[in-house]
Amino acid sequence: xxxxxxxxxxxxxxxxxxxxxxxxxxxxxxxxxxxxxxxxxxxxxxxxxxxxxxxxxxxxxxxxxxxxxxxxxxxxxxxxxxxxxxxxxxxxxxxxxxxxxxxxxxxxxxxxxxxxxxxxxxxxxxxxxxxxxxxxxxxxxxxxxxxxxxxxxxxxxxxxxxxxxxxxxxxxxxxxxxxxxxxxxxxxxxxxxxxxxxxxxxxxxxxxxxxxxxxxxxxxxxxxxxxxxxxxxxxxxxxxxxxxxxxxxxxxxxxxxxxxxxxxxxxxxxxxxxxxxxxxxxxxxxxxxxxxxxxxxxxxxxxxxxxxxxxxxxxxxxxxxxxxxxxxxxxxxxxxxxxxxxxxxxxxxxxxxxxxxxxxxxxxxxxxxxxxxxxxxxxxxxxxxxxxxxxxxxxxxxxxxxxxxxxxxxxxxxxxxxxxxxxxxxxxxxxxxxxxxxxxxxxxxxxxxxxxxxxxxxxxxxxxxxxxxxxxxxxxxxxxxxxxxxxxxxxxxxxxxxxxxxxxxxxxxxxxxxxxxxxxxxxxxxxxxxxxxxxxxxxxxxxxxxxxxxxx
Numbered sequence: 001x002x003x004x005x006x007x008x009x010x011x012x013x014x015x016x017x018x019x020x021x022x023x024x025x026x027x028x029x030x031x032x033x034x035x036x037x038x039x040x041x042x043x044x045x046x047x048x049x050x051x052x053x054x055x056x057x058x059x060x061x062x063x064x065x066x067x068x069x070x071x072x073x074x075x076x077x078x079x080x081x082x083x084x085x086x087x088x089x090x091x092x093x094x095x096x097x098x099x100x101x102x103x104x105x106x107x108x109x110x111x112x113x114x115x116x117x118x119x120x121x122x123x124x125x126x127x128x129x130x131x132x133x134x135x136x137x138x139x140x141x142x143x144x145x146x147x148x149x150x151x152x153x154x155x156x157x158x159x160x161x162x163x164x165x166x167x168x169x170x171x172x173x174x175x176x177x178x179x180x181x182x183x184x185x186x187x188x189x190x191x192x193x194x195x196x197x198x199x200x201x202x203x204x205x206x207x208x209x210x211x212x213x214x215x216x217x218x219x220x221x222x223x224x225x226x227x228x229x230x231x232x233x234x235x236x237x238x239x240x241x242x243x244x245x246x247x248x249x250x251x252x253x254x255x256x257x258x259x260x261x262x263x264x265x266x267x268x269x270x271x272x273x274x275x276x277x278x279x280x281x282x283x284x285x286x287x288x289x290x291x292x293x294x295x296x297x298x299x300x301x302x303x304x305x306x307x308x309x310x311x312x313x314x315x316x317x318x319x320x321x322x323x324x325x326x327x328x329x330x331x332x333x334x335x336x337x338x339x340x341x342x343x344x345x346x347x348x349x350x351x352x353x354x355x356x357x358x359x360x361x362x363x364x365x366x367x368x369x370x371x372x373x374x375x376x377x378x379x380x381x382x383x384x385x386x387x388x389x390x391x392x393x394x395x396x397x398x399x400x401x402x403x404x405x406x407x408x409x410x411x412x413x414x415x416x417x418x419x420x421x422x423x424x425x426x427x428x429x430x431x432x433x434x435x436x437x438x439x440x441x442x443x444x445x446x447x448x449x450x451x452x453x454x455x456x457x458x459x460x461x462x463x464x465x466x467x468x469x470x471x472x473x474x475x476x477x478x479x480x481x482x483x484x485x486x487x488x489x490x491x492x493x494x495x496x497x498x499x500x501x502x503x504x505x506x507x508x509x510x511x512x513x514x515x516x517x518x519x520x521x522x523x524x525x526x527x528x529x530x531x532x533x534x535x536x537x538x539x540x541x542x543x544x545x546x547x548x549x550x551x552x
Contacts, residue, residue, distance in 0.1 A: 021197030030144020105146030112152030153181030
Protein backbone atom coordinates (compact mmCIF):
# COMPACT_ATOMS: atom_id res chain seq x y z
CA UNK A 1 0.00 0.00 0.00
CA UNK A 2 0.96 3.66 -0.30
CA UNK A 3 1.05 4.17 3.45
CA UNK A 4 4.84 3.66 3.67
CA UNK A 5 5.17 7.20 2.29
CA UNK A 6 2.70 8.61 4.82
CA UNK A 7 4.43 6.75 7.67
CA UNK A 8 7.77 8.27 6.69
CA UNK A 9 6.25 11.76 6.77
CA UNK A 10 4.74 10.96 10.18
CA UNK A 11 8.05 9.63 11.49
CA UNK A 12 9.87 12.82 10.48
CA UNK A 13 7.14 14.98 12.01
CA UNK A 14 7.36 13.04 15.30
CA UNK A 15 11.13 13.58 15.33
CA UNK A 16 11.41 17.18 14.09
CA UNK A 17 7.94 18.77 14.16
CA UNK A 18 8.16 19.50 10.41
CA UNK A 19 5.85 18.27 7.63
CA UNK A 20 8.09 16.73 4.96
CA UNK A 21 6.49 15.22 1.86
CA UNK A 22 8.38 12.72 -0.25
CA UNK A 23 6.71 12.72 -3.65
CA UNK A 24 4.09 10.01 -3.28
CA UNK A 25 1.16 11.49 -1.33
CA UNK A 26 -1.64 12.99 -3.40
CA UNK A 27 -3.55 13.50 -0.15
CA UNK A 28 -2.59 16.48 1.99
CA UNK A 29 -2.39 14.16 5.07
CA UNK A 30 -2.85 17.10 7.48
CA UNK A 31 -4.17 16.11 10.90
CA UNK A 32 -3.58 12.42 10.17
CA UNK A 33 0.15 13.11 10.53
CA UNK A 34 -0.41 14.59 14.00
CA UNK A 35 -2.70 11.68 14.93
CA UNK A 36 -0.15 9.10 13.80
CA UNK A 37 2.74 10.99 15.44
CA UNK A 38 0.91 10.74 18.77
CA UNK A 39 1.01 6.94 18.54
CA UNK A 40 4.69 7.02 17.58
CA UNK A 41 5.37 9.13 20.68
CA UNK A 42 3.40 6.70 22.82
CA UNK A 43 4.76 3.41 21.49
CA UNK A 44 7.98 4.30 19.71
CA UNK A 45 8.51 4.16 15.96
CA UNK A 46 7.38 1.14 13.99
CA UNK A 47 5.09 0.67 11.03
CA UNK A 48 2.52 -0.69 13.46
CA UNK A 49 2.34 2.42 15.69
CA UNK A 50 0.71 4.86 13.22
CA UNK A 51 -1.44 2.05 11.83
CA UNK A 52 -2.96 1.61 15.29
CA UNK A 53 -4.35 5.13 14.94
CA UNK A 54 -6.46 3.99 11.95
CA UNK A 55 -8.04 1.24 14.07
CA UNK A 56 -9.07 3.82 16.67
CA UNK A 57 -10.46 6.02 13.88
CA UNK A 58 -12.49 3.11 12.54
CA UNK A 59 -14.13 2.49 15.93
CA UNK A 60 -14.97 6.20 16.22
CA UNK A 61 -16.39 6.28 12.71
CA UNK A 62 -18.60 3.21 13.25
CA UNK A 63 -19.86 4.59 16.58
CA UNK A 64 -20.80 7.96 15.05
CA UNK A 65 -22.28 6.29 11.98
CA UNK A 66 -24.61 4.22 14.17
CA UNK A 67 -25.92 7.46 15.68
CA UNK A 68 -26.37 8.88 12.16
CA UNK A 69 -28.31 5.79 11.07
CA UNK A 70 -30.66 6.07 14.05
CA UNK A 71 -31.30 9.77 13.39
CA UNK A 72 -32.10 9.00 9.76
CA UNK A 73 -34.93 6.67 10.78
CA UNK A 74 -33.44 3.18 10.94
CA UNK A 75 -34.67 0.91 13.69
CA UNK A 76 -32.17 -0.46 16.20
CA UNK A 77 -31.39 -3.74 14.41
CA UNK A 78 -31.07 -2.08 11.00
CA UNK A 79 -28.75 0.62 12.40
CA UNK A 80 -26.52 -2.04 13.95
CA UNK A 81 -26.51 -4.00 10.69
CA UNK A 82 -25.57 -0.89 8.68
CA UNK A 83 -22.75 -0.10 11.11
CA UNK A 84 -21.37 -3.63 10.87
CA UNK A 85 -21.68 -3.54 7.08
CA UNK A 86 -19.45 -0.46 6.91
CA UNK A 87 -17.06 -1.54 9.67
CA UNK A 88 -16.57 -5.17 8.58
CA UNK A 89 -16.55 -4.78 4.81
CA UNK A 90 -13.75 -6.63 2.96
CA UNK A 91 -12.51 -3.24 1.77
CA UNK A 92 -12.59 -1.79 5.30
CA UNK A 93 -10.45 -4.30 7.17
CA UNK A 94 -7.18 -3.90 5.20
CA UNK A 95 -7.62 -0.11 5.20
CA UNK A 96 -8.24 -0.01 8.96
CA UNK A 97 -4.99 -1.88 9.61
CA UNK A 98 -3.01 0.45 7.35
CA UNK A 99 -2.14 4.14 7.55
CA UNK A 100 -4.07 5.02 4.40
CA UNK A 101 -6.27 8.13 4.53
CA UNK A 102 -9.56 6.43 3.61
CA UNK A 103 -10.75 5.61 7.14
CA UNK A 104 -9.87 9.03 8.56
CA UNK A 105 -11.48 10.73 5.56
CA UNK A 106 -14.72 8.81 6.11
CA UNK A 107 -14.59 9.56 9.85
CA UNK A 108 -14.52 13.29 9.04
CA UNK A 109 -17.42 13.00 6.60
CA UNK A 110 -19.61 10.93 8.94
CA UNK A 111 -18.87 13.35 11.82
CA UNK A 112 -19.92 16.29 9.62
CA UNK A 113 -23.10 14.47 8.64
CA UNK A 114 -23.89 13.80 12.30
CA UNK A 115 -23.39 17.46 13.25
CA UNK A 116 -25.66 18.54 10.37
CA UNK A 117 -28.38 16.14 11.53
CA UNK A 118 -28.09 17.52 15.06
CA UNK A 119 -28.49 21.03 13.62
CA UNK A 120 -31.68 19.96 11.83
CA UNK A 121 -33.10 18.36 15.00
CA UNK A 122 -32.14 21.19 17.36
CA UNK A 123 -35.01 22.83 19.23
CA UNK A 124 -33.43 26.29 19.47
CA UNK A 125 -31.72 28.57 16.96
CA UNK A 126 -28.63 28.81 19.13
CA UNK A 127 -28.18 25.04 19.31
CA UNK A 128 -28.87 24.64 15.58
CA UNK A 129 -26.33 27.28 14.58
CA UNK A 130 -23.74 25.90 17.02
CA UNK A 131 -23.99 22.45 15.48
CA UNK A 132 -23.79 23.91 11.97
CA UNK A 133 -20.65 25.90 12.81
CA UNK A 134 -19.17 22.80 14.45
CA UNK A 135 -19.91 20.76 11.31
CA UNK A 136 -18.14 23.29 9.09
CA UNK A 137 -15.15 23.86 11.39
CA UNK A 138 -14.38 20.19 11.99
CA UNK A 139 -14.79 19.43 8.29
CA UNK A 140 -12.46 22.21 7.18
CA UNK A 141 -9.76 20.92 9.52
CA UNK A 142 -10.60 17.24 9.01
CA UNK A 143 -10.49 17.47 5.23
CA UNK A 144 -6.76 18.16 5.39
CA UNK A 145 -6.24 14.40 5.81
CA UNK A 146 -8.14 13.50 2.64
CA UNK A 147 -9.48 16.26 0.42
CA UNK A 148 -12.62 14.41 -0.69
CA UNK A 149 -13.89 14.83 2.89
CA UNK A 150 -14.45 18.53 2.11
CA UNK A 151 -17.74 17.37 0.61
CA UNK A 152 -19.01 18.25 4.09
CA UNK A 153 -18.37 21.98 4.09
CA UNK A 154 -18.93 22.33 0.33
CA UNK A 155 -22.23 20.42 0.10
CA UNK A 156 -23.64 19.12 3.38
CA UNK A 157 -23.33 22.37 5.36
CA UNK A 158 -25.03 24.63 2.76
CA UNK A 159 -27.70 21.97 2.16
CA UNK A 160 -28.39 21.85 5.90
CA UNK A 161 -28.65 25.65 6.01
CA UNK A 162 -31.17 25.50 3.18
CA UNK A 163 -33.35 23.02 5.07
CA UNK A 164 -33.10 25.30 8.12
CA UNK A 165 -34.07 28.39 6.12
CA UNK A 166 -37.19 28.91 8.26
CA UNK A 167 -34.82 29.91 11.07
CA UNK A 168 -33.81 33.55 10.85
CA UNK A 169 -30.21 33.95 9.71
CA UNK A 170 -29.74 30.29 8.73
CA UNK A 171 -29.12 30.98 5.04
CA UNK A 172 -26.70 33.80 5.81
CA UNK A 173 -24.77 31.59 8.22
CA UNK A 174 -24.71 28.70 5.74
CA UNK A 175 -23.45 30.95 2.95
CA UNK A 176 -20.77 32.42 5.21
CA UNK A 177 -19.58 28.99 6.30
CA UNK A 178 -19.47 27.82 2.69
CA UNK A 179 -17.44 30.88 1.68
CA UNK A 180 -15.11 30.32 4.65
CA UNK A 181 -14.69 26.71 3.59
CA UNK A 182 -13.85 27.64 -0.01
CA UNK A 183 -11.36 30.29 1.12
CA UNK A 184 -9.74 27.90 3.62
CA UNK A 185 -9.44 25.15 1.02
CA UNK A 186 -7.83 27.54 -1.47
CA UNK A 187 -5.35 28.86 1.13
CA UNK A 188 -4.40 25.37 2.31
CA UNK A 189 -4.07 24.20 -1.28
CA UNK A 190 -1.77 27.13 -2.05
CA UNK A 191 0.36 26.37 1.02
CA UNK A 192 0.55 22.71 0.06
CA UNK A 193 1.49 23.45 -3.56
CA UNK A 194 4.64 25.24 -2.38
CA UNK A 195 5.87 22.33 -0.24
CA UNK A 196 8.78 20.27 -1.62
CA UNK A 197 7.52 16.87 -2.70
CA UNK A 198 4.05 18.17 -3.58
CA UNK A 199 2.26 15.96 -6.14
CA UNK A 200 0.18 17.39 -8.99
CA UNK A 201 -2.63 15.57 -10.72
CA UNK A 202 -4.56 16.56 -13.82
CA UNK A 203 -8.21 17.15 -13.04
CA UNK A 204 -9.37 16.14 -16.52
CA UNK A 205 -7.78 14.19 -19.38
CA UNK A 206 -6.77 16.13 -22.54
CA UNK A 207 -9.77 17.38 -24.50
CA UNK A 208 -8.75 15.54 -27.65
CA UNK A 209 -8.72 12.26 -25.75
CA UNK A 210 -12.15 12.86 -24.21
CA UNK A 211 -13.72 13.48 -27.63
CA UNK A 212 -12.79 10.06 -29.00
CA UNK A 213 -15.33 7.27 -29.35
CA UNK A 214 -12.90 4.86 -27.73
CA UNK A 215 -12.71 7.06 -24.63
CA UNK A 216 -16.53 7.27 -24.44
CA UNK A 217 -16.75 3.48 -24.47
CA UNK A 218 -14.05 3.08 -21.80
CA UNK A 219 -15.63 5.79 -19.64
CA UNK A 220 -19.04 4.07 -19.81
CA UNK A 221 -17.33 0.79 -18.98
CA UNK A 222 -15.66 2.40 -15.95
CA UNK A 223 -19.01 3.75 -14.72
CA UNK A 224 -20.60 0.30 -15.01
CA UNK A 225 -17.69 -1.28 -13.11
CA UNK A 226 -17.99 1.37 -10.38
CA UNK A 227 -21.70 0.61 -9.96
CA UNK A 228 -21.06 -3.13 -9.83
CA UNK A 229 -18.21 -2.69 -7.33
CA UNK A 230 -20.50 -0.64 -5.09
CA UNK A 231 -23.19 -3.32 -5.41
CA UNK A 232 -20.61 -5.91 -4.34
CA UNK A 233 -19.80 -3.95 -1.18
CA UNK A 234 -23.55 -3.60 -0.48
CA UNK A 235 -24.35 -7.24 -1.29
CA UNK A 236 -25.24 -8.17 2.32
CA UNK A 237 -28.14 -5.72 1.92
CA UNK A 238 -29.03 -6.44 -1.68
CA UNK A 239 -29.05 -10.22 -1.26
CA UNK A 240 -32.44 -9.96 0.49
CA UNK A 241 -33.94 -8.75 -2.79
CA UNK A 242 -33.15 -12.01 -4.59
CA UNK A 243 -36.43 -13.34 -3.24
CA UNK A 244 -38.27 -10.65 -5.21
CA UNK A 245 -36.99 -11.85 -8.59
CA UNK A 246 -40.23 -13.79 -8.91
CA UNK A 247 -42.10 -10.47 -9.22
CA UNK A 248 -40.40 -9.71 -12.51
CA UNK A 249 -42.49 -10.37 -15.64
CA UNK A 250 -42.01 -13.90 -16.95
CA UNK A 251 -40.36 -12.63 -20.13
CA UNK A 252 -37.89 -10.60 -18.07
CA UNK A 253 -37.15 -13.63 -15.87
CA UNK A 254 -36.42 -15.74 -18.93
CA UNK A 255 -34.27 -12.98 -20.44
CA UNK A 256 -32.16 -12.48 -17.33
CA UNK A 257 -31.82 -16.25 -16.94
CA UNK A 258 -30.50 -16.52 -20.48
CA UNK A 259 -28.14 -13.56 -19.97
CA UNK A 260 -26.84 -15.17 -16.77
CA UNK A 261 -25.96 -18.34 -18.67
CA UNK A 262 -24.20 -16.32 -21.38
CA UNK A 263 -22.31 -14.36 -18.70
CA UNK A 264 -21.20 -17.57 -16.95
CA UNK A 265 -20.02 -19.07 -20.25
CA UNK A 266 -18.09 -15.88 -21.09
CA UNK A 267 -16.40 -15.83 -17.69
CA UNK A 268 -15.48 -19.51 -17.94
CA UNK A 269 -13.77 -18.92 -21.28
CA UNK A 270 -11.75 -16.01 -19.86
CA UNK A 271 -10.59 -17.36 -16.50
CA UNK A 272 -6.98 -17.37 -17.70
CA UNK A 273 -7.07 -14.03 -19.48
CA UNK A 274 -6.11 -10.60 -18.14
CA UNK A 275 -9.63 -9.15 -18.52
CA UNK A 276 -11.20 -11.80 -16.23
CA UNK A 277 -10.81 -9.47 -13.23
CA UNK A 278 -13.02 -6.88 -14.93
CA UNK A 279 -15.74 -9.46 -15.53
CA UNK A 280 -16.25 -10.72 -11.98
CA UNK A 281 -16.62 -9.36 -8.46
CA UNK A 282 -15.37 -7.09 -7.03
CA UNK A 283 -14.88 -5.49 -10.50
CA UNK A 284 -12.23 -3.02 -9.30
CA UNK A 285 -8.63 -3.44 -8.24
CA UNK A 286 -6.57 -2.26 -5.29
CA UNK A 287 -7.65 -3.51 -1.87
CA UNK A 288 -9.83 -6.61 -2.33
CA UNK A 289 -8.41 -8.06 -5.55
CA UNK A 290 -4.76 -7.20 -4.94
CA UNK A 291 -4.60 -7.63 -1.18
CA UNK A 292 -7.17 -10.32 -0.34
CA UNK A 293 -7.66 -12.35 -3.52
CA UNK A 294 -4.02 -11.69 -4.52
CA UNK A 295 -4.82 -12.78 -8.06
CA UNK A 296 -2.29 -10.25 -9.26
CA UNK A 297 -0.37 -8.48 -6.53
CA UNK A 298 0.57 -5.05 -7.85
CA UNK A 299 2.93 -4.30 -4.96
CA UNK A 300 5.57 -6.92 -5.78
CA UNK A 301 6.58 -9.39 -8.46
CA UNK A 302 4.04 -12.15 -8.90
CA UNK A 303 2.59 -14.59 -11.37
CA UNK A 304 -0.21 -15.96 -9.17
CA UNK A 305 -3.17 -17.42 -11.09
CA UNK A 306 -6.73 -16.17 -10.72
CA UNK A 307 -8.10 -16.83 -7.21
CA UNK A 308 -11.45 -18.58 -6.57
CA UNK A 309 -12.74 -18.28 -10.19
CA UNK A 310 -15.85 -20.46 -9.79
CA UNK A 311 -16.89 -18.90 -6.50
CA UNK A 312 -16.40 -15.40 -7.88
CA UNK A 313 -18.47 -16.16 -11.00
CA UNK A 314 -21.33 -17.51 -8.85
CA UNK A 315 -21.18 -14.51 -6.49
CA UNK A 316 -21.06 -12.11 -9.45
CA UNK A 317 -24.24 -13.59 -10.94
CA UNK A 318 -25.99 -13.33 -7.55
CA UNK A 319 -24.92 -9.69 -7.14
CA UNK A 320 -26.11 -8.68 -10.61
CA UNK A 321 -29.47 -10.42 -10.16
CA UNK A 322 -29.92 -8.87 -6.70
CA UNK A 323 -29.15 -5.43 -8.16
CA UNK A 324 -31.67 -6.01 -10.96
CA UNK A 325 -34.32 -7.10 -8.46
CA UNK A 326 -33.66 -4.09 -6.23
CA UNK A 327 -33.80 -1.71 -9.23
CA UNK A 328 -37.10 -3.25 -10.30
CA UNK A 329 -38.45 -2.74 -6.78
CA UNK A 330 -37.44 0.92 -6.89
CA UNK A 331 -39.09 1.38 -10.28
CA UNK A 332 -42.33 -0.19 -9.01
CA UNK A 333 -42.23 2.12 -6.02
CA UNK A 334 -41.76 5.20 -8.25
CA UNK A 335 -44.64 4.20 -10.51
CA UNK A 336 -46.92 3.75 -7.51
CA UNK A 337 -46.24 7.25 -6.15
CA UNK A 338 -48.64 9.11 -8.47
CA UNK A 339 -51.93 8.42 -10.29
CA UNK A 340 -50.11 8.68 -13.64
CA UNK A 341 -48.01 5.59 -12.74
CA UNK A 342 -44.96 6.94 -14.58
CA UNK A 343 -41.36 6.93 -13.43
CA UNK A 344 -40.88 10.63 -14.16
CA UNK A 345 -43.86 11.68 -12.07
CA UNK A 346 -42.73 9.29 -9.33
CA UNK A 347 -39.28 10.92 -9.26
CA UNK A 348 -40.90 14.33 -9.00
CA UNK A 349 -43.06 13.12 -6.11
CA UNK A 350 -40.01 11.69 -4.31
CA UNK A 351 -38.07 14.92 -4.81
CA UNK A 352 -40.87 16.96 -3.27
CA UNK A 353 -41.17 14.54 -0.35
CA UNK A 354 -37.47 15.00 0.48
CA UNK A 355 -38.30 18.54 1.64
CA UNK A 356 -40.34 16.93 4.40
CA UNK A 357 -37.50 14.53 5.32
CA UNK A 358 -34.32 16.64 5.28
CA UNK A 359 -32.24 13.87 6.90
CA UNK A 360 -32.78 11.65 3.86
CA UNK A 361 -32.21 14.62 1.57
CA UNK A 362 -28.78 15.11 3.18
CA UNK A 363 -27.92 11.49 2.35
CA UNK A 364 -28.86 12.12 -1.28
CA UNK A 365 -26.73 15.28 -1.31
CA UNK A 366 -23.82 13.36 0.24
CA UNK A 367 -24.08 10.60 -2.38
CA UNK A 368 -24.37 13.00 -5.32
CA UNK A 369 -21.53 15.28 -4.19
CA UNK A 370 -19.17 12.43 -3.35
CA UNK A 371 -19.91 10.73 -6.69
CA UNK A 372 -19.23 14.01 -8.49
CA UNK A 373 -15.80 14.24 -6.85
CA UNK A 374 -15.04 10.72 -8.04
CA UNK A 375 -15.88 11.69 -11.62
CA UNK A 376 -12.42 13.10 -12.51
CA UNK A 377 -10.82 9.81 -11.46
CA UNK A 378 -13.35 7.95 -13.58
CA UNK A 379 -12.58 10.23 -16.52
CA UNK A 380 -8.96 9.14 -16.16
CA UNK A 381 -10.32 5.54 -16.26
CA UNK A 382 -8.68 5.02 -12.86
CA UNK A 383 -11.00 2.90 -10.75
CA UNK A 384 -10.15 1.31 -7.41
CA UNK A 385 -12.48 -0.32 -4.91
CA UNK A 386 -11.51 1.86 -1.94
CA UNK A 387 -12.91 4.94 -3.70
CA UNK A 388 -16.37 3.39 -3.33
CA UNK A 389 -15.76 3.02 0.43
CA UNK A 390 -17.02 6.55 1.10
CA UNK A 391 -20.37 5.76 -0.54
CA UNK A 392 -21.21 2.91 1.83
CA UNK A 393 -22.69 4.98 4.72
CA UNK A 394 -25.36 6.95 2.80
CA UNK A 395 -26.27 4.12 0.44
CA UNK A 396 -26.54 1.60 3.27
CA UNK A 397 -28.98 3.84 5.15
CA UNK A 398 -31.07 4.64 2.07
CA UNK A 399 -31.33 0.98 1.04
CA UNK A 400 -32.24 -0.11 4.57
CA UNK A 401 -34.94 2.56 4.87
CA UNK A 402 -36.42 1.27 1.61
CA UNK A 403 -36.02 -2.28 2.94
CA UNK A 404 -37.83 -1.42 6.20
CA UNK A 405 -40.75 0.11 4.38
CA UNK A 406 -41.29 -2.21 1.41
CA UNK A 407 -39.58 -5.52 2.21
CA UNK A 408 -39.47 -6.14 5.96
CA UNK A 409 -38.69 -4.21 9.15
CA UNK A 410 -36.34 -7.04 10.09
CA UNK A 411 -32.99 -8.01 8.60
CA UNK A 412 -33.20 -11.36 6.81
CA UNK A 413 -31.16 -14.32 7.96
CA UNK A 414 -29.59 -14.52 4.50
CA UNK A 415 -28.31 -10.93 4.83
CA UNK A 416 -26.79 -11.72 8.22
CA UNK A 417 -25.13 -14.85 6.80
CA UNK A 418 -23.60 -12.93 3.88
CA UNK A 419 -22.40 -10.17 6.22
CA UNK A 420 -20.72 -12.77 8.46
CA UNK A 421 -19.12 -14.32 5.37
CA UNK A 422 -17.89 -10.92 4.17
CA UNK A 423 -16.46 -10.18 7.63
CA UNK A 424 -14.67 -13.53 7.75
CA UNK A 425 -13.16 -12.98 4.31
CA UNK A 426 -12.07 -9.47 5.28
CA UNK A 427 -10.45 -10.63 8.53
CA UNK A 428 -8.79 -13.66 6.91
CA UNK A 429 -7.58 -11.63 3.94
CA UNK A 430 -6.11 -8.97 6.23
CA UNK A 431 -4.35 -11.70 8.23
CA UNK A 432 -2.90 -13.15 5.03
CA UNK A 433 -1.76 -9.72 3.87
CA UNK A 434 0.21 -9.15 7.06
CA UNK A 435 1.52 -12.72 6.99
CA UNK A 436 2.93 -11.93 3.56
CA UNK A 437 4.39 -8.69 4.92
CA UNK A 438 6.17 -10.65 7.67
CA UNK A 439 7.49 -13.20 5.19
CA UNK A 440 8.77 -10.41 2.92
CA UNK A 441 10.55 -8.75 5.86
CA UNK A 442 12.16 -12.09 6.76
CA UNK A 443 13.25 -12.58 3.15
CA UNK A 444 14.83 -9.13 2.84
CA UNK A 445 16.47 -9.51 6.26
CA UNK A 446 18.11 -12.73 5.08
CA UNK A 447 19.64 -10.80 2.19
CA UNK A 448 20.72 -7.88 4.36
CA UNK A 449 22.34 -10.23 6.91
CA UNK A 450 24.26 -11.85 4.07
CA UNK A 451 25.83 -8.47 3.32
CA UNK A 452 23.80 -7.60 0.22
CA UNK A 453 23.22 -3.81 0.02
CA UNK A 454 19.62 -2.67 0.46
CA UNK A 455 19.80 -0.90 -2.90
CA UNK A 456 20.39 -4.26 -4.63
CA UNK A 457 17.15 -5.76 -3.29
CA UNK A 458 13.68 -5.44 -4.83
CA UNK A 459 11.41 -6.17 -1.88
CA UNK A 460 8.17 -4.74 -3.26
CA UNK A 461 6.73 -1.24 -3.25
CA UNK A 462 6.99 -0.55 0.49
CA UNK A 463 10.57 -1.82 0.78
CA UNK A 464 11.82 -0.11 -2.39
CA UNK A 465 9.97 3.11 -1.63
CA UNK A 466 11.42 3.27 1.88
CA UNK A 467 14.92 2.66 0.48
CA UNK A 468 14.49 5.46 -2.06
CA UNK A 469 13.09 7.96 0.46
CA UNK A 470 15.74 7.22 3.10
CA UNK A 471 18.50 7.68 0.52
CA UNK A 472 17.32 10.66 -1.56
CA UNK A 473 14.37 12.03 0.38
CA UNK A 474 11.77 11.58 -2.34
CA UNK A 475 10.46 9.24 -5.02
CA UNK A 476 11.03 9.92 -8.71
CA UNK A 477 7.51 10.50 -10.00
CA UNK A 478 6.71 12.77 -12.97
CA UNK A 479 4.01 14.54 -10.94
CA UNK A 480 6.33 15.68 -8.16
CA UNK A 481 6.99 19.41 -7.73
CA UNK A 482 9.50 21.69 -5.95
CA UNK A 483 12.39 19.22 -5.78
CA UNK A 484 15.97 18.92 -7.02
CA UNK A 485 16.30 20.37 -10.56
CA UNK A 486 18.37 17.31 -11.52
CA UNK A 487 15.42 15.08 -10.70
CA UNK A 488 14.40 12.69 -13.46
CA UNK A 489 12.11 9.72 -13.87
CA UNK A 490 13.79 6.48 -14.81
CA UNK A 491 12.34 3.86 -17.10
CA UNK A 492 11.87 0.21 -16.30
CA UNK A 493 14.87 -2.09 -16.27
CA UNK A 494 15.29 -2.84 -19.97
CA UNK A 495 17.48 -5.86 -19.24
CA UNK A 496 14.56 -7.76 -17.74
CA UNK A 497 11.42 -9.12 -19.43
CA UNK A 498 8.14 -7.32 -18.75
CA UNK A 499 7.00 -10.01 -16.31
CA UNK A 500 10.08 -9.43 -14.13
CA UNK A 501 10.37 -5.67 -14.43
CA UNK A 502 8.49 -4.38 -11.38
CA UNK A 503 6.52 -1.25 -12.31
CA UNK A 504 7.64 0.70 -9.22
CA UNK A 505 11.35 0.59 -10.10
CA UNK A 506 11.01 3.71 -12.25
CA UNK A 507 10.06 5.67 -9.11
CA UNK A 508 13.00 4.22 -7.17
CA UNK A 509 16.12 4.62 -9.38
CA UNK A 510 18.38 4.21 -6.35
CA UNK A 511 17.30 0.55 -6.31
CA UNK A 512 19.31 -1.48 -8.82
CA UNK A 513 18.14 -4.97 -7.88
CA UNK A 514 20.11 -8.15 -8.14
CA UNK A 515 17.75 -10.04 -5.81
CA UNK A 516 13.95 -10.01 -5.93
CA UNK A 517 11.19 -10.97 -3.50
CA UNK A 518 8.32 -12.65 -5.37
CA UNK A 519 5.24 -14.63 -4.45
CA UNK A 520 5.98 -17.25 -7.11
CA UNK A 521 8.92 -18.61 -9.05
CA UNK A 522 9.24 -16.75 -12.32
CA UNK A 523 10.68 -18.16 -15.57
CA UNK A 524 12.67 -14.98 -16.21
CA UNK A 525 14.50 -15.28 -12.86
CA UNK A 526 16.68 -17.94 -11.38
CA UNK A 527 16.36 -19.36 -7.90
CA UNK A 528 18.82 -18.04 -5.33
CA UNK A 529 20.66 -19.85 -2.56
CA UNK A 530 18.26 -18.26 -0.05
CA UNK A 531 15.25 -20.23 -1.29
CA UNK A 532 11.75 -19.51 0.03
CA UNK A 533 10.29 -18.02 3.21
CA UNK A 534 7.13 -20.05 3.79
CA UNK A 535 4.05 -18.84 5.65
CA UNK A 536 0.54 -20.12 6.28
CA UNK A 537 -2.59 -18.25 5.22
CA UNK A 538 -6.21 -18.45 6.31
CA UNK A 539 -7.56 -18.34 2.75
CA UNK A 540 -6.61 -20.93 0.13
CA UNK A 541 -4.00 -21.79 -0.97
CA UNK A 542 -3.04 -22.25 2.69
CA UNK A 543 0.67 -22.88 2.11
CA UNK A 544 2.29 -19.83 0.54
CA UNK A 545 5.71 -18.34 0.40
CA UNK A 546 7.92 -15.45 -0.64
CA UNK A 547 10.67 -16.61 -2.97
CA UNK A 548 14.07 -14.94 -3.08
CA UNK A 549 15.04 -14.89 -6.75
CA UNK A 550 18.06 -13.37 -8.43
CA UNK A 551 18.87 -11.83 -11.75
CA UNK A 552 19.86 -14.48 -14.30
